[in-house]
Amino acid sequence: MEPVSDKGLSTRILALFIFTTSVLIFQGVYNIFSLDGVNNSITKVYDSVSQVSIVSSEISLPISELRQLSMGLVLAPNDALREELKVNVNQLQKKTDLQLRDGAGVVFASAEASRLYGNILSAWKGYSLAVDVTKAYVNEGVRIAAFISVTAHEKKMYDRVTLAVGAYNAYQVKISTETFKAAQENARLAFWAVVITTVVEVLILKAILAYVINLVRKYVAERRKHAEEVKSKRQVMEESIRLKKSLRERVEADEKLRHLRNYLSNIINSMPSVLIGVDLEGNVTQWNSGAVEETGISAEEALGQPLSKPFPRLSDEMQRVRDAIDSRQKQVVPQQQYEQNGVTRLSEMTIYPLATNGVEGAVIRLDDITEKNANELVLRRAQKMEAIGQLTGGIAHDFNNILGIVIGNLELLKLSIHENEKAQERIDSALKGAERGADITRKLLQFSRHKVKESEPVDINTILEGMDELVAKSLTVSIEVNTDLTEGVWPVNIDAGDFEDSILNLSLNAKDAMPDGGCLNIETSNKVLDQSYVSCNPGSKTGEYVMVSVGDSGIGMNDETKNSVFEPFFSTKKLGRGTGLGLSMVYSFVERSGGHINIYSEVGKGTTFNIFLPRAVVETPNVTSPKNSSSEMPGGTETILVVDDEDALLDIAKDYLNYLGYTVVTASNAEQAVKILEETDSIDMVFSDIIMPGDMDGYSLAGYIHEKYPEYKILLASGFAKKGGELIAGTNDYLTKLAEGRLHKPYNQAELAIAVRRVLDDDV
Numbered sequence: 001m002e003p004v005s006d007k008g009l010s011t012r013i014l015a016l017f018i019f020t021t022s023v024l025i026f027q028g029v030y031n032i033f034s035l036d037g038v039n040n041s042i043t044k045v046y047d048s049v050s051q052v053s054i055v056s057s058e059i060s061l062p063i064s065e066l067r068q069l070s071m072g073l074v075l076a077p078n079d080a081l082r083e084e085l086k087v088n089v090n091q092l093q094k095k096t097d098l099q100l101r102d103g104a105g106v107v108f109a110s111a112e113a114s115r116l117y118g119n120i121l122s123a124w125k126g127y128s129l130a131v132d133v134t135k136a137y138v139n140e141g142v143r144i145a146a147f148i149s150v151t152a153h154e155k156k157m158y159d160r161v162t163l164a165v166g167a168y169n170a171y172q173v174k175i176s177t178e179t180f181k182a183a184q185e186n187a188r189l190a191f192w193a194v195v196i197t198t199v200v201e202v203l204i205l206k207a208i209l210a211y212v213i214n215l216v217r218k219y220v221a222e223r224r225k226h227a228e229e230v231k232s233k234r235q236v237m238e239e240s241i242r243l244k245k246s247l248r249e250r251v252e253a254d255e256k257l258r259h260l261r262n263y264l265s266n267i268i269n270s271m272p273s274v275l276i277g278v279d280l281e282g283n284v285t286q287w288n289s290g291a292v293e294e295t296g297i298s299a300e301e302a303l304g305q306p307l308s309k310p311f312p313r314l315s316d317e318m319q320r321v322r323d324a325i326d327s328r329q330k331q332v333v334p335q336q337q338y339e340q341n342g343v344t345r346l347s348e349m350t351i352y353p354l355a356t357n358g359v360e361g362a363v364i365r366l367d368d369i370t371e372k373n374a375n376e377l378v379l380r381r382a383q384k385m386e387a388i389g390q391l392t393g394g395i396a397h398d399f400n401n402i403l404g405i406v407i408g409n410l411e412l413l414k415l416s417i418h419e420n421e422k423a424q425e426r427i428d429s430a431l432k433g434a435e436r437g438a439d440i441t442r443k444l445l446q447f448s449r450h451k452v453k454e455s456e457p458v459d460i461n462t463i464l465e466g467m468d469e470l471v472a473k474s475l476t477v478s479i480e481v482n483t484d485l486t487e488g489v490w491p492v493n494i495d496a497g498d499f500e501d502s503i504l505n506l507s508l509n510a511k512d513a514m515p516d517g518g519c520l521n522i523e524t525s526n527k528v529l530d531q532s533y534v535s536c537n538p539g540s541k542t543g544e545y546v547m548v549s550v551g552d553s554g555i556g557m558n559d560e561t562k563n564s565v566f567e568p569f570f571s572t573k574k575l576g577r578g579t580g581l582g583l584s585m586v587y588s589f590v591e592r593s594g595g596h597i598n599i600y601s602e603v604g605k606g607t608t609f610n611i612f613l614p615r616a617v618v619e620t621p622n623v624t625s626p627k628n629s630s631s632e633m634p635g636g637t638e639t640i641l642v643v644d645d646e647d648a649l650l651d652i653a654k655d656y657l658n659y660l661g662y663t664v665v666t667a668s669n670a671e672q673a674v675k676i677l678e679e680t681d682s683i684d685m686v687f688s689d690i691i692m693p694g695d696m697d698g699y700s701l702a703g704y705i706h707e708k709y710p711e712y713k714i715l716l717a718s719g720f721a722k723k724g725g726e727l728i729a730g731t732n733d734y735l736t737k738l739a740e741g742r743l744h745k746p747y748n749q750a751e752l753a754i755a756v757r758r759v760l761d762d763d764v
């Protein structure tokens, strides 16, 4: 069955109601007609019966009374009675006659009844006449025989009336019997009609009721089903809303968690330190970008691995990690030395025990403190210089005076005893010693001087040109002096005398470093020190400088010596040969001038001191060097292989070149560079440092490349002065050319850009 809607149900029930009502109306109408028929029949029967009674009461009774009266008349013994009876007979005769003629108000139902009633009337008339005869006979005193005949006639007439009445009544009885039967039949039919229609009605009603009940039941069932469906739909909906809500909450929580994780991971990754998480078994659980940078191994590769695999250097530290976990105390290893690409670096390690949510392990923090250490060294040196300067300054001043007195008195003494040669010799010897002492005190005073003397902007080149002779005198003949003074160097604000002393000190040191002769190179150029340089050279500041390089091809220095050369009284020379104050003076001068000094030195190859003196502010201050203007820097898209043993310099070169548009490949030494060249054929140019540890230096690498890949362009760089390079290059023309065109370290971006473009565009 189709589902029943509210409207459908009411329409069906209305249709059934109309149908049932129609059946009832039909039955009612039918019953009314049936009952009317019965009613008609009963009326008819009533009419017939009332006719019979009327005829009986108005005809039969008066006639029989009249008969008795007439009989009494006949039999009356006297006339008086006779007369009285006659009056009664007349009255009754008249009354009956009147009643009969009126027809007693009877309405005849049929012609037969009317006819039969007519018979009664005519019989009455005959009988009334016979009574009249009887009356007449009684008066005249008729004989008995005649009288009997008369009465017999009367009786005959009377019987005729009785017969007519009987016939009429019989007819009426017959009619009423028939009518009653018909009425009975009608009533029976009506009864059956009622019975049948009632039964039919009951059946119809029952069927309708059953139908309606069925319909209502189905309707109710459907409503219930619908309600259940609605309920279950609502439940499903509620469930889905609840699920959606919890899903949303989950997504939000996940999002927050992800955000937090990213945030924490950003914090961890933004730390300059290497941060490595390990579990109790020593497997890596956390690997930050510092660790990736340090090892070159990604977090995906490192996570889950035993620490020694991605970070072999830390394999010996597992015991310390376990100690930290067991003791729940952090373990600090203040300074550890390790070799990286042939360079000694310093690191500090701290191990923090971890116990979070039942997960035990540790976090290892590694900090590269090489730069920090260097900065501290610079700071310590400055402080030391300051302290020693103050101390020696005071003493030197007093000593100078004392020596002045000693020397003065010795000279006076010498004049007074000029005849005593022996005494003269002793005085000379004493004077020599005193003068040496005076020389030291002079140096000490120079070193300890704080204030810059009144100074004016000077041209470095002019001073150096004037020093030619002085320098030459300080050296031996086996040393060749080369000066390369760049035209147009900026003026600098320095004390010219102090500068001359410094150059002299450096020349003397160079002489001592080249006992078998060699080359001394003095160069000047304008330099712009940028942030990259400053971050690699503690103690320096960005800005415009004039660089004065003094380089030799001498014995060079090891790292230890290099780190101590500026300390007062540090000397490697034999006792009496060196005071160890020369470089302290130079340092002090440079500091006083607001400049900076650095050393390039390689044992057995030579040493170059680069002094940076700040550009003097004259008239047009802060005019940026055109060389430094990045908008004018030439760039390119070629691929350049950069080779340098200093990681920091490698990074700087890479950044500079990438910025200029070049693709950069890097190598930490010549051997690595050779390997890269064998594997790649997309290199356009090799830019290499000259002095590198290992069997191959920059020149050997350049020679190898020129032979194997003649089409490759080469640019060399070195902290050493140019002429020294020429010597190292030997007699090879190509290498000599490279040495001529090499880039002087430190170089800034503009210098690198110009040099690279020049080499790339050079046809040869």
Ligand SMILES: Nc1ncnc2c1ncn2[C@@H]1O[C@H](COP(=O)(O)OP(=O)(O)OP(=O)(O)O)[C@@H](O)[C@H]1O
Binding pocket: 505, 509, 510, 513, 552, 554, 555, 556, 557, 561, 565, 570, 571, 572, 573, 577, 578, 579, 580, 581, 582, 583, 584, 607
């Ligand atoms: N050009 C150089 N090559 C190699 N080593 C050098 C050079 N210049 C300086 N040194 C080293 O630095 C040390 C300190 O030099 P510094 O000039 O301060 O003192 P000195 O030369 O020993 O004595 P002084 O200069 O006072 O006579 C030297 O003893 C030497 O070991």
Ligand SMILES: [Mg+2]
Binding pocket: 505, 508, 509, 578, 581, 582, 583
């Ligand atoms: Mg010296």
